[in-house]
Amino acid sequence: MKILIAEDENISRMVLEASLKKRGHEVVAVENGRSAWEAFQKDYFPVLISDWLMPEMDGLALCREIRKRPQDDYSERVLLSHGLP
Numbered sequence: 416m417k418i419l420i421a422e423d424e425n426i427s428r429m430v431l432e433a434s435l436k437k438r439g440h441e442v443v444a445v446e447n448g449r450s451a452w453e454a455f456q457k458d459y460f461p462v463l464i465s466d467w468l469m470p471e472m473d474g475l476a477l478c479r480e481i482r483k484r485p486q487d488d489y490s491e492r493v494l495l496s497h498g499l500p
Contacts, residue, residue, distance in 0.1 A: 416440050416441070416461055416462060417440070417441045417442075417443070417458070417459070417460050417461060417462075418435055418440050418441070418442050418443070418460060418461075418462045418463075418464060419442075419443050419444075419445070419451055419454055419455060419460040419462070419463045419464070420432055420435075420442060420443070420444040420445070420463075420464050420465075421445050421446075421447065421448055421450070421451035421463070421464070421465040421466060421469065421474065421477060422444070422446070422464075422465070422466045422469070422495070423446050423447055423466060423468075423469040423470060424466070424497075425446075427466070427497075428444050428446065429444075431444075431464065432444040443458075443460070446469075447469045447470050447471045447472060448465065448469045448470075448471055448472030448473055448474060448476060448477040449471035449472045450471075451463070451465060451472075451477055452472060452477055452480055452481075455477075455481060455484075455490075456484075459486075459488055459490075460490055461488070461489075461490055461491065462490065462491045462492075462493070463477075463478075463481070463490055463491070463492045463493065464493045464495065465477055465478070465492065465493070465494055465495065466494075466495050466496075466497075467494050467495060467496045468496075468497075474494045474495070475494065478492050478494065
């Protein structure tokens with residue numbers, strides 16, 4: 416399955432990407448919501464895993480943009496929150 420990851424924290428992004436690839440998924444990983452939105456406009460991703468708080472475009476804004484886009488195929492969206500320190 417093709418999965419798009421949007422995560423600004425390098426370690427979290429790399430761990431999630433490696434874990435999903437190990438399970439046989441095709442993964443595209445980007446560092447912010449703006450890059451994720453650009454990738455999503457170019458290709459179909461059945462699953463999006465996004466950090467909530469990111470620079471340039473946060474995960475909630477990214478989900479809103481995806482929802483506004485006319486499309487035939489549905490994408491599952493998962494928002495991650497790292498919680499408060």
